[in-house]
Amino acid sequence: MISKKTKYALNALVHLAKKFEQGPVLISHISEQENIPQKFLEAILLDLKNAGILASKKGKGGGYYLIKPPEEVNVADVMRLLDGPIALLPCVTYKYYERCEECKDEETCGIRDVFMAVRNETVHILKQNTLASIIEKESVQK
Amino acid sequence: MISKKTKYALNALVHLAKKFEQGPVLISHISEQENIPQKFLEAILLDLKNAGILASKKGKGGGYYLIKPPEEVNVADVMRLLDGPIALLPCVTYKYYERCEECKDEETCGIRDVFMAVRNETVHILKQNTLASIIEKESVQK
DNA sequence: CAAAAGTCTACTAATTTGGTATAGTTTATA
DNA sequence: TATAAACTATACCAAATTAGTAGACTTTTG
Numbered sequence: 070m071i072s073k074k075t076k077y078a079l080n081a082l083v084h085l086a087k088k089f090e091q092g093p094v095l096i097s098h099i100s101e102q103e104n105i106p107q108k109f110l111e112a113i114l115l116d117l118k119n120a121g122i123l124a125s126k127k128g129k130g131g132g133y134y135l136i137k138p139p140e141e142v143n144v145a146d147v148m149r150l151l152d153g154p155i156a157l158l159p160c161v162t163y164k165y166y167e168r169c170e171e172c173k174d175e176e177t178c179g180i181r182d183v184f185m186a187v188r189n190e191t192v193h194i195l196k197q198n199t200l201a202s203i204i205e206k207e208s209v210q211k
Numbered sequence: 212m213i214s215k216k217t218k219y220a221l222n223a224l225v226h227l228a229k230k231f232e233q234g235p236v237l238i239s240h241i242s243e244q245e246n247i248p249q250k251f252l253e254a255i256l257l258d259l260k261n262a263g264i265l266a267s268k269k270g271k272g273g274g275y276y277l278i279k280p281p282e283e284v285n286v287a288d289v290m291r292l293l294d295g296p297i298a299l300l301p302c303v304t305y306k307y308y309e310r311c312e313e314c315k316d317e318e319t320c321g322i323r324d325v326f327m328a329v330r331n332e333t334v335h336i337l338k339q340n341t342l343a344s345i346i347e348k349e350s351v352q353k
Numbered sequence: 354c355a356a357a358a359g360t361c362t363a364c365t366a367a368t369t370t371g372g373t374a375t376a377g378t379t380t381a382t383a
Numbered sequence: 384t385a386t387a388a389a390c391t392a393t394a395c396c397a398a399a400t401t402a403g404t405a406g407a408c409t410t411t412t413g
Contacts, residue, residue: 071299071326073371079322080313096390104313109372115391128380129388144325157213171222171246179345180221183286183337184213190332195325203321215402238359251403257360270411271357 075151077105078113079203082147085123086139086200093125093132113151120150139204145195155195156188217293219247220255221345224289227265228281228342235267235274255293262292281346287337297337298330 080103088094096114100107114133117123124136135142148155149164159167160175161184172178222245230236238256242249256275259265266278277284290297291306301309302317303326314320 070296070301072369076300076311076322077313083322093389095388104315106372108374111390112372125390126380127378127388127390128382130381131379131389133390144322154212158218159212169218171219173246177349179348180218180225180286182348183340183345187333187336190336191329194329194332198325203325206321206324207319214400235358248403250405253359254403267359268411269357269359269409270413272412273358273410275359 071148072152074109074113075148077103077110078117078147078151079144080105081110081114082117082122082135082142082200083203085133085135086142086204089135089139091134093130093134095132099133116151117147122147135200139201140199142200143196144198144203145192148195155192156184158184161185161188213290214294216251216255217290219245219252220259220289220293221286222247223252223256224259224264224277224284224342225345227275227277228284228346231277231281233276235272235276237274241275258293259289264289277342281342282344284342285338286340286345287334290337297334298326300326303327303330 081099084099084103085094096111097107099105099114100110105113114123114125118125118133122135122137122142123133125131125133145155154162154165156162158169158181159165160169160172160178160181168175169178169181172181175181223241226241226245227236238253239249241247241256242252247255256265256267260267260275264277264279264284265275267273267275287297296304296307298304300311300323301307302311302314302320302323310317311320311323314323317323
């Protein structure tokens with residue numbers, strides 16, 4: 070399962086993407102509209118700002134706003150930022166590689182192969198999906 | 212990430228599948244060969260027995276053995292048994308469905324669509340992979 | 354009946370998750 | 384230039400989960 074942190078981050082980002090280039094949005098506004106505890110959201114938005122996805126303006130008339138185009142923010146990056154590796158085994162992660170302690174021979178491990186396939190497919194799907202594509206999906210009548 | 216419990220379970224199952232229909236194997240033997248803490252392994256094997264995948268024999272000459280053919284034990288079932296749902300969001304699980312608390316409209320949620328796709332693909336891969344196919348992969352020279 | 358081997362119940366320590374509280378600092382504007 | 388709006392930083396904290404351990408008990412041969 071992804072953490073609430075990542076889920077909230079995605080909700081907030083989609084919200085901000087819908088108001089892309091329309092000036093800063095209050096934390097309190099996002100918090101209310103998206104049902105996210107405000108103090109928790111503050112920490113999340115700060116992470117997204119430090120990652121270069123959002124920017125903020127202080128003082129009256131301030132708030133947070135998206136600085137990357139919605140087409141350039143994909144779900145994989147957001148997940149990695151807030152939850153760490155996407156892979157289900159440490160030995161198949163890309164940037165956080167770690168050997169499985171109990172493993173006898175990683176090279177021939179059949180279990181590793183399975184989770185390598187899952188990781189590749191998952192990352193592929195998550196990279197394809199951006200804030201823009203999510204918003205587009207929502208606008209299509211079901 | 213999957214838990215150590217699931218990882219250990221898969222290692223133990225592959226071990227037992229290699230000795231399918233060759234009589235019971237000692238917990239202590241699996242524990243040593245696969246580098247799994249014995250007491251922890253005991254609990255895991257018990258879970259697998261209660262799920263109908265393994266059986267055990269008590270007393271001298273006892274141990275655990277696979278009762279399902281290795282082709283019929285897939286990774287998805289093992290993961291679900293020990294780690295619960297495979298999906299990354301509660302609203303896209305099959306048997307453990309739960310609404311996301313903060314969600315405004317599940318029907319049109321674009322984030323949900325993304326994780327639905329990930330779940331479907333993941334389950335597909337994990338179901339395809341059985342103890343038999345894992346062992347086969349390991350025997351192929353790389 | 355004794356030794357081997359699985360089973361049951363109950364702990365526990367460390368980590369992660371999902372927050373809250375409080376005290377700042379910065380900035381627009383009246 | 385004061386002040387209130389708004390973001391920022393630091394420090395907690397409770398509950399749940401994970402990865403085990405300890406020890407007594409039961410069952411089954413030889």
